Amino acid sequence: MIDFRYHLVSLIAVFLAVALGIVIGTTQLNGPVLTNLQSQVTALQEDKRLLEDETRQLQTQLDQVGDFEEAVGPALVAGTLIDRSVLLVVGSEEVPAEVVEGVTALIGSAGATVTGTVRLPEGYGDPAKESSVRSYLTGPGLPPGVTPAETDDTSELLADVLADVLMVPGADAEDPGVVPEPAATASVLAGLEELEVLSRDTSSVSPADFAVLLTAGTASGDDAGDRTAAVVQLATALDARGSGAVIAGDLASVEDGGLVGAVRADRPVSDGLSTIDNVRTPAGQISTVLALVAESTGVSGQYGIGESTQPVPAPVS
Template structure:
């Protein structure tokens, strides 16, 4: 008869063998996994270095292209707007002088005269200010001004500003005193500032914007677009110029491009921070004078270059 102790010893031996096999097998397997992981890490590091080199190379190309654009931009627009004048209107607190001023300088290089600059504050498009704005704009406008019969503050105020700012072709502009009265009144409401020492009516208008509109973005963009449309209907050439963010969600350029009436009569440029974008602003104004509106910039739906004069 086999002793019970023999069974116990046999079972212990079996379990020891199994445990030893697991340890040996795991050690061998782990060695392969570790080597494989180390190989993958090395490959990923190499790919990362390759991507970094490619990004650095592309950034260098972009810088070189930007420098080239800046070098030739003046030659591309020189004399194309001789005899023309323009007013620049900035929208909201996000627009900086670094965005606005190069646009002004490019139009001046093209031969146009800057007859004034206005900045619309965020209060201009604030729905909570709409009643106050509507009351001011519709109450006793200057003589000869016909405003739309509307309860929309953006439409009425836009029409009033357009009547003051657009130089009518073959007609007489509003007296300087009337212009000063209207702008001072709106300034007193805190909805705009006159940034130039003087302002006289013009035929061309560049509305400069940056980023997304504050909430509620839809209402705010509609108020500014009403002004842009009023300037166009009064005979002005209108281009909305901004950065790529303004062509994205809740941006003014995006709102204009999405509006059938606006997109058919107003041009947009979403590369205004660049020299090539500033050239597009000048060429887009010329195209507007020829009855052509478009969207120009860096998005897939855009034309990269405005019609060449």
């Protein structure tokens, strides 16, 4: 009869054999495996260095292209908007200051005047502000001559009043060329500034023939859709009242929740509004000005580098 000690010795022998096999196998394989891993790491490091070099080269090329575009931009737009005026609306805190400055400079090179810069904070289109905004726009605080539209949509009402005081009526308007009273414009902007619906980046803001709405990124939060829709309504109203409007943003603004994307996804709106999706680049800023020129002839389009975009039409000499 086999006793317990026999089983114990057998189990110990088995474990010793397994352990010895692992040690021998590891010893035999350790050298080749380690060498192979080191070779892979070396190859990956080399690939990384090559990609970094390629990235630097491509960035250098892009910088050179950007420098060239920046240099020729004033010449490309020169004289295309002689004696016209443009209002700038900054619709996002993510719009870089250099973009505002670049577009402003090119508008000047085109022969036009920037009549002022208005900024839209997150409070623009916020449903929580609807009651106070509607009370102001339908109350006795509006200056004489400013008649709000008859609508239950507060965002539409706000867009209509702003278009009324910020745009010089275009050729298709009921009173083409009639400039709104400066006092009325200042009064409405001051009232809305008190409600934190907008702010003024410039000391004065005057009515203009065209509007450029600068944007970046996407809206966030529970009311993001409502706020984006309100800004679209504003751009549409500015375009309809004046001689044209352009929404200029970055590639991120084409995505869901972005202003450019919202316009391009709405065919009736995009048929009347021009959009730019690369305004952070000199080429995009040039396109923004040329899009205004196209708007003055009744042509709207979707321009930039995103999907389904097209070249900006060359100005007709």
